[in-house]
Amino acid sequence: MSGTDGTPARTGGVTGTGGGATGAGTSDGASGAVAAGASGAAGAAGASGAAGAAGASGAAGAAGASGAAGAAGASGAAGAAGASGAAGAAGASGARSTPSLTPVFVRLKLALLRNGLRQSSGRTAAYAVSAVFAVLVAAGQLLGLVLLRGNDHAGTVVVLLTAVLALGWAVMPLFFPGGDETLDPTRLVMLPLRPRPLVRALLVASLVGLGPLFSLCLAVGSAIAVGHGAAATAVAVLAVPLVLLICVALARAVATANVRLLTSRKGRDLAVLSGLVVAVGIQVVNFGAQRLGDAGGLSALDPAAGILRWVPPASAIGAVDSASEGAYAVAVAQLLLSAGALAALLHVWRRSLVKLMTAPDGSTLAAAEPSRKESASAAGRLGRLLPGGRTGTVMLRSLRYVWRDPKTKAAWVTSLAIGLIVPLFNALQGRGTIYFACFAAGMLGIQMYNQFGQDTSAFWMVALTISSTRDAYLELRARALALLVITLPYSAVVTVATAALLGDWHALPEALGLSFALLGAMLATGAVASARFPYSIPQDSGYKNVAPGQAGLAWISIFGGMLGAALICAPVIAVTIWLHVAGADGWTWLLFPVGTVYGALTAALGLRLAAPRTAARLPEILTAVSKG
Amino acid sequence: MADQPREQAPDETPGQRAAGADGTGRVTGAAGTSPPAAHVPAVPAAPAVPAVRVEGLWKRFGGQIAVAGIDLELPAGRFIGLVGPNGAGKTTTLSMITGLLRPDQGRVLVAGHDVWRDPAEVAEVKTRIGVLPEGLRLFERLSGRELLGYTGRLRGLPGAEVDKRATQLLDVLDLAGAQHKLVVDYSTGMRKKIGLAAALLHNPEVLFLDEPFEGVDPVSAQTIRGVLERYTDSGATVVFSSHVMELVESLCDWVAVMAAGRIRAQGTLAEVRGGAPSLQSAFLELVGAQGRDTGESLDWLGGSR
Numbered sequence: 060m061s062g063t064d065g066t067p068a069r070t071g072g073v074t075g076t077g078g079g080a081t082g083a084g085t086s087d088g089a090s091g092a093v094a095a096g097a098s099g100a101a102g103a104a105g106a107s108g109a110a111g112a113a114g115a116s117g118a119a120g121a122a123g124a125s126g127a128a129g130a131a132g133a134s135g136a137a138g139a140a141g142a143s144g145a146a147g148a149a150g151a152s153g154a155r156s157t158p159s160l161t162p163v164f165v166r167l168k169l170a171l172l173r174n175g176l177r178q179s180s181g182r183t184a185a186y187a188v189s190a191v192f193a194v195l196v197a198a199g200q201l202l203g204l205v206l207l208r209g210n211d212h213a214g215t216v217v218v219l220l221t222a223v224l225a226l227g228w229a230v231m232p233l234f235f236p237g238g239d240e241t242l243d244p245t246r247l248v249m250l251p252l253r254p255r256p257l258v259r260a261l262l263v264a265s266l267v268g269l270g271p272l273f274s275l276c277l278a279v280g281s282a283i284a285v286g287h288g289a290a291a292t293a294v295a296v297l298a299v300p301l302v303l304l305i306c307v308a309l310a311r312a313v314a315t316a317n318v319r320l321l322t323s324r325k326g327r328d329l330a331v332l333s334g335l336v337v338a339v340g341i342q343v344v345n346f347g348a349q350r351l352g353d354a355g356g357l358s359a360l361d362p363a364a365g366i367l368r369w370v371p372p373a374s375a376i377g378a379v380d381s382a383s384e385g386a387y388a389v390a391v392a393q394l395l396l397s398a399g400a401l402a403a404l405l406h407v408w409r410r411s412l413v414k415l416m417t418a419p420d421g422s423t424l425a426a427a428e429p430s431r432k433e434s435a436s437a438a439g440r441l442g443r444l445l446p447g448g449r450t451g452t453v454m455l456r457s458l459r460y461v462w463r464d465p466k467t468k469a470a471w472v473t474s475l476a477i478g479l480i481v482p483l484f485n486a487l488q489g490r491g492t493i494y495f496a497c498f499a500a501g502m503l504g505i506q507m508y509n510q511f512g513q514d515t516s517a518f519w520m521v522a523l524t525i526s527s528t529r530d531a532y533l534e535l536r537a538r539a540l541a542l543l544v545i546t547l548p549y550s551a552v553v554t555v556a557t558a559a560l561l562g563d564w565h566a567l568p569e570a571l572g573l574s575f576a577l578l579g580a581m582l583a584t585g586a587v588a589s590a591r592f593p594y595s596i597p598q599d600s601g602y603k604n605v606a607p608g609q610a611g612l613a614w615i616s617i618f619g620g621m622l623g624a625a626l627i628c629a630p631v632i633a634v635t636i637w638l639h640v641a642g643a644d645g646w647t648w649l650l651f652p653v654g655t656v657y658g659a660l661t662a663a664l665g666l667r668l669a670a671p672r673t674a675a676r677l678p679e680i681l682t683a684v685s686k687g
Numbered sequence: 688m689a690d691q692p693r694e695q696a697p698d699e700t701p702g703q704r705a706a707g708a709d710g711t712g713r714v715t716g717a718a719g720t721s722p723p724a725a726h727v728p729a730v731p732a733a734p735a736v737p738a739v740r741v742e743g744l745w746k747r748f749g750g751q752i753a754v755a756g757i758d759l760e761l762p763a764g765r766f767i768g769l770v771g772p773n774g775a776g777k778t779t780t781l782s783m784i785t786g787l788l789r790p791d792q793g794r795v796l797v798a799g800h801d802v803w804r805d806p807a808e809v810a811e812v813k814t815r816i817g818v819l820p821e822g823l824r825l826f827e828r829l830s831g832r833e834l835l836g837y838t839g840r841l842r843g844l845p846g847a848e849v850d851k852r853a854t855q856l857l858d859v860l861d862l863a864g865a866q867h868k869l870v871v872d873y874s875t876g877m878r879k880k881i882g883l884a885a886a887l888l889h890n891p892e893v894l895f896l897d898e899p900f901e902g903v904d905p906v907s908a909q910t911i912r913g914v915l916e917r918y919t920d921s922g923a924t925v926v927f928s929s930h931v932m933e934l935v936e937s938l939c940d941w942v943a944v945m946a947a948g949r950i951r952a953q954g955t956l957a958e959v960r961g962g963a964p965s966l967q968s969a970f971l972e973l974v975g976a977q978g979r980d981t982g983e984s985l986d987w988l989g990g991s992r
Contacts, residue, residue, distance in 0.1 A: 324871060452840040456826065463828040463869070516823040519787055520885070523818060524841040526810035674806070678789040685823065 160256045164264035172268070193269045197276040204280030214380040215364040217281035221302060222373040224277055228306040230336075231270075232314035233329060248416050258409050265307040278302040281376045287383040294382040294390055298375035301397045305372035308401060312408040318415060328465040339476045346484045369393065371400035449530070453537035458544065460513070466598055467513055470506060471545075478502035479553055486560035493563050493570045499553035500574040503546040504581025504624070508617055510538050510589040512596045516685035522677040532670035535589070539582045539666060550574045569635055569647045572654025576631040579658025580624035583665020587623075590672040592616035595686035606686040627661055736799040738763040738893045738924035739784060744793030746779050753779040755948035756793070761926060761941065763798070763893075766919045768935035769928040770966075771945035772974060777928040778821055780945065781897050784926075785818045798892055814842075817886035819879070821897035821928075827871035831862055831881045834870055835888060842889040849888065856884040861910055876907035883911060887918070894918065896927035900934060912938065932967040942966070946974040 204220075207213045247257070265271065281302075282295035368377030378393035445451035460467045478499035485491030511518050525531050554574055558567040594613050595606035605613040631654050638647050673680070741759040745752075754776045761767050771777050782788035784795050786802050786809065795802040800811040826834055832853060839849030857863045860880040865873065870881060879899055886894060894915075900908050915938075919925050929935050935942060936956065943953040951973045952959045956966070963969035 447846070449841060449843075452837055456829065456837050459833070460826075460828055514826070517826045519818075519820055519823050520826060520838060521841070522787060523785070523813060523816075524838075524843075526813045527806055678787055681787055 160252070160260040161263050164260040165267055168264040168267045190269060193273060197273045200273075201276040201280040204277070204284045207284045210284075212361075213284045214368075214377075215360050217284050217376050218364045218368045218373045218380070219360060220277060221281060221376045222367045222370065224274055224302075225306055225309060225372050228270075228274075228310045229313055232310050233317065254409050254413050254416075258405060258412065261311060262304070262308060262405075265311060266303070271303060271307060274306050275299070275303055278376070282379050285376070285380040285383055290385075290387065290390075291379050291382040294394060295379045297394060298379050298397070301375045301394070301401060302372040305375075305397060305401050305404065308404040308408060312404050312411070315408055315411045315415060339473060339480075342477060342480045346480065349488065369396065371397040374400075449533045450537040450540065453534055454541040454544070457538055457541035461541075461545070466596060474502040474505060475549065478549070482553060482557045483560065486557050491557070491561065493554070493557050493561055493566045494573065496550070496554035496557040496570050497574050497577050499550040500546065500578040501581065503542070503549065504578050504585065505617070505621075506542055506546075507539060507582050507585025508588050508620055509593060509596070509613070510535070510585070511593045511680050512589075512684045514684065515596065515598060516681070518681050518684050522681050525674060525677060528671045528674045531674040532666060535586050535666050535669055535673065539586065539662065542582070543578075546578060547575075550578065565644070566647070568651035569638075569654075572650035572652070573628075573631060573635065574654070575658040576628050576654035576661075577624065577658070579660070579662040580627040580665075581620075582662040583627065583668075584620040584623040586662075586665045586669035587672070588616040588620040590669040590676060590680070592619075593680045593683040595684050609683070609686065612683070631657055735763055737761055737796075738765075738767075738798060739926065740794075740796040741780075741784065742794040744780070744783060744795065745791045746776075746783060746788070747791055752948050754783070754790075757945075757948075757950045759943060759950060759953060761924070761943070763924050764919070764922050765924060765941040766915070766939045767924065767926045767941045767943070768939035769926060769943050769945060770930060770932065770935050770970060771928075772930055775945045776948040777945055778897055781895050781926070781928060782820070785816060785820075785895050786812065787818070787820065814889070815892040817889065817891035817894045819882045819886045819894075819896045819899055821901065825870050825878065825882060825885070828869060830867045830869055831857065831873070831877075831884075832866040834881060835884055838885040839888045844889060852888055853884070856887065859910075859914060860884055861907075875902040876904050879903050880907060880911060883914065887914070891923070893924045893926065896925065898929060899927050900929060900931065932965070932970055936960075936966040944970060944973050 204217065207216060210216075278299045282299050286292055286295045367373045368380070374393040375397035378390040378397070381387075381390035381393060445454050461471050462468060478501070481498045482491060482493075482495035485495050486493075511521070514521060521534060525534060551571065551574075554570050555567065558564055558570065592612050592615050594609040594616065596604055597606055631650065634653070635647070635650055638644070638650070737760050739759060739761040741757060744754055744757050744759075746754040757776075757780065769777050769780070779788065783790045783793075784797065784802065790803065797812045798815050800815070801808045802812050803809075826837065829837060835853035835856065836846075836849055839853065840846060844852075854863075857866050860883065862877060862880055862884070865877060870878065873881065879902075883896070883899065886896070896915075899911060903911065915925050915927075940956055941954070942956050942959045944951045944959060960966050960969045963972060
């Protein structure tokens with residue numbers, strides 16, 4: 060993941076960002092407001108960023124995703140983990156113990172970081188920028204926590220933050236396995252190493268990097284925020300390293316226990332889905348933060364913190380808080396709980412390490428694995444429901460890919476989630492309008508863009524069977540139909556649900572009409588853009604959605620297409636506005652049939668226009684989509 | 688095909704660049720097809736239409752010439768090997784013959800139909816050929832059986848017939864046990880075999896295979912061989928590329944040798960081999976790599992330790 064070009068994500072969600080490490084520059088594909096990634100801990104990276112209610116008129120702005128540029132990204136403590144590291148940054152607790160193995164591993168880690176930097180100047184710049192950014196965020200966080208000192212809710216906040224931090228460390232290796240090569244102990248199998256020194260060396264080496272530095276800042280800040288008095292200071296001196304070690308050991312233990320999964324195809328699929336986790340996570344965190352603001356502040360979280368202060372490693376920070384309040388017995392208990400957790404983690408880690416390094420590796424086992432049973436009769440029944448010939452065949456393949464191909468699945472789930480979250484959450488807060496329901500149609504319509512890029516170079520199989528404009532038309536129409544099978548009921552349900560939440564049943568027909576008109580326009584422009592501006596989608600990364608050098612093409616495809624879709628919808632929007640302005644509210648139901656028919660017609664026209672271009676450009680399309 | 692510019696890199700020699708400068712004509716636009724070279728005579732009504740006829744075919748990637756104006760005539764009903772070192776332009780040539788890569792200039796006829804001229808002709812070509820490319824993916828998130836079902840139906844075959852043929856192909860190619868596994872989990876040999884099955888499904892007249900034996904274990908290779916031999920015995924044509932001379936020598940009755948974007952020799956195996964003891968040495972002679980010795984530079988290797 061070295062791309063720093065802020066490329067538009069087909070998903071409308073995640074875009075690539077720099078540095079192999081830090082989080083994603085995200086684009087809030089929805090409201091056109093860039094959710095500026097900000098601090099926040101978990102892999103999902105907390106986001107601030109106002110959910111701007113821009114583009115209200117519901118139609119034009121519909122899906123104006125705005126890609127965040129380069130190094131924006133949230134440096135989530137987790138995301139950042141061990142990857143880029145300003146050299147020596149956290150020599151922190153360094154190599155105190157001096158069995159010869161530990162310094163070797165620390166040097167190895169530093170060398171890996173340095174070599175990662177050396178690969179290209181662009182990458183170096185990305186690393187530098189993201190490193191500076193991460194350090195700034197960490198410093199800001201430290202400052203913020205220090206300022207929190209004395210606040211009534213300081214205890215709640217720091218306990219929750221620590222818990223989220225630990226959660227981030229726990230899931231990080233599952234979603235960002237490429238982040239740290241030393242996380243993969245199978246690379247060490249051939250070396251004559253004893254488990255105990257190995258665990259110690261790996262643990263110390265894991266403390267080097269931006270992620271641990273970030274976590275250290277957070278832990279120190281938390282301790283300062285709640286620590287009052289000498290006893291609390293003494294507890295804090297123990298608690299901070301404990302938190303850090305637990306986080307690092309947690310990541311290591313999870314990675315080691317799942318290394319078989321992570322080095323298999325399924326694990327790589329999981330990693331591709333990480334983009335989705337970030338995209339959806341940001342929406343949820345964003346919404347949660349707003350709700351919290353509405354619900355009258357942090358006191359709403361006190362019960363959760365009450366439980367978490369007994370869960371390691373948050374219990375270590377809880378111990379500082381307890382010591383400040385004079386509850387020394389509680390503090391000792393909480394501290395012991397964390398220490399016990401660290402010991403348990405190290406034990407589990409060592410055991411799975413031993414097992415891993417003495418057992419046959421994943422590839423051997425995978426080869427012996429029994430083959431899949433024939434896919435459930437559901438697929439067979441679906442196949443029978445679909446029409447025959449090219450149409451049904453292509454639809455079935457497209458629908459299977461929505462479920463089975465991680466990249467396609469991530470794009471779909473992101474679209475489905477954002478298409479649901481934006482209208483419904485806004486409606487829940489009583490701020491929305493029913494026109495937001497058009498997001499569902501708009502977000503899903505994006506899936507029609509770059510259809511052939513989604514095939515990757517396997518497009519040759521399609522190209523060889525298209526020998527006329529008619530074939531190309533059938534192919535495109537079948538793909539649009541497969542999309543409609545999901546999109547049509549989905550956007551209808553979202554619109555009805557939004558209407559129900561708002562109690563605005565009167566506007567339901569016109570909202571449905573607008574949705575379908577927009578959907579038709581998106582299908583039309585998507586088909587034309589697929590034929591005219593195809594580009595490759597790299598399959599191995601959850602973040603890069605455009606092959607290097609094709610970013611411009613992707614921008615033209617998606618944003619040109621969306622602009623086109625908005626223009627095509629303009630008549631329907633104009634009629635809507637006119638009816639309202641003219642006070643003819645009794646007639647707005649007409650927009651439902653009008654919008655639906657208009658959408659169907661534009662879609663049909665778009666497919667007709669795209670078909671001859673597709674048929675004439677098959678070799679060019681194949682070349683364009685084979686770069687991933 | 689994604690890799691070509693890189694693959695071609697070692698080819699480029701100053702001599703070639705000079706040849707390219709005066710040798711090639713213009714690059715045709717994206718939408719149009721290449722005009723045939725002006726001097727090309729009408730194809731004589733030969734008793735047997737050649738399986739493939741290539742005239743003055745050129746392809747450049749940026750400044751690099753991948754295919755430098757080749758002429759080829761591959762007879763029908765033969766087992767034909769296209770041999771050459773890595774980067775000779777074999778993949779580029781096969782891509783242009785099968786309609787997957789637009790040539791800069793030149794003409795390709797498959798079974799008498801022009802691959803790059805008008806759509807009706809292209810349709811004729813596409814129903815007659817089967818292709819197994821190298822370096823391009825399959826729809827890997829389908830199981831082996833689903834992939835065959837998909838390909839066959841796209842080819843316009845009736846569903847029942849597709850399923851019948853797929854079952855037989857899976858059996859013969861020893862894939863029946865893995866037919867419900869996703870292709871993404873297949874080994875290299877299994878992928879080549881499922882690709883071959885997909886290429887054979889519609890019973891093409893001419894089969895193009897790019898490096899079908901690359902990375903394939905001996906058992907799978909033998910299976911593939913058996914199927915191909917049976918297929919050519921029925922009068923169909925197989926054109927495959929390889930850089931393994933022993934394999935070509937044992938399989939093919941007709942050979943075209945390619946190096947640095949040009950055809951160095953073509954004809955029956957005996958013609959190309961000429962007086963040389965083996966195709967290998969004839970080939971090395973043709974591409975001018977004969978007798979390159981390591982000399983003194985590695986004299987320590989295997990010496991006293």
